[in-house]
Amino acid sequence: FRETMIAPLIAYDVKHRSNLIDTLEAYVATRNAAEAARRLYVHYNTVRSRLARIEELMGPFLADSERRTALAVALHIHRRGH
Numbered sequence: 645f646r647e648t649m650i651a652p653l654i655a656y657d658v659k660h661r662s663n664l665i666d667t668l669e670a671y672v673a674t675r676n677a678a679e680a681a682r683r684l685y686v687h688y689n690t691v692r693s694r695l696a697r698i699e700e701l702m703g704p705f706l707a708d709s710e711r712r713t714a715l716a717v718a719l720h721i722h723r724r725g726h
Contacts, residue, residue, distance in 0.1 A: 645717070645718060645721065646718045646721045646722050648718075649714060649715055649717075649718035650665065650668075650702075650715065650718045650719065650722060652701045652702055653665050653668060653698060653701060653702065654722075656697075656701060662694075663684070663694070664694055664697060664698055664701075665719070665722070666684060667680065667684065667691060667694040667695065667698070668695075668698055668715060668719065669719045669723075670683045670684050670691075671691070671695060672712055672715055672716045672719060673716075675712070677691045677692055677695065678691075
């Protein structure tokens with residue numbers, strides 16, 4: 645499940661030394677780009693840019709509550725190392 649949901653982000657982060665997984669995790673936890681930016685200690689525009697990149701890689705999820713929930717589960721599994 646984890647691989648199906650977030651594998652493109654993991655690969656992108658490794659290749660580009662980016663923080664898309666962390667950004668997605670902060671956004672899913674807060675559902676607010678400004679709060680996610682505060683949690684990540686980055687500018688709001690940085691988070692918006694990263695969210696746009698995530699949607700480019702994975703398809704739309706910002707307005708889809710079911711998809712955000714599935715991503716939250718995948719992130720939880722990812723953080724637990726399974």
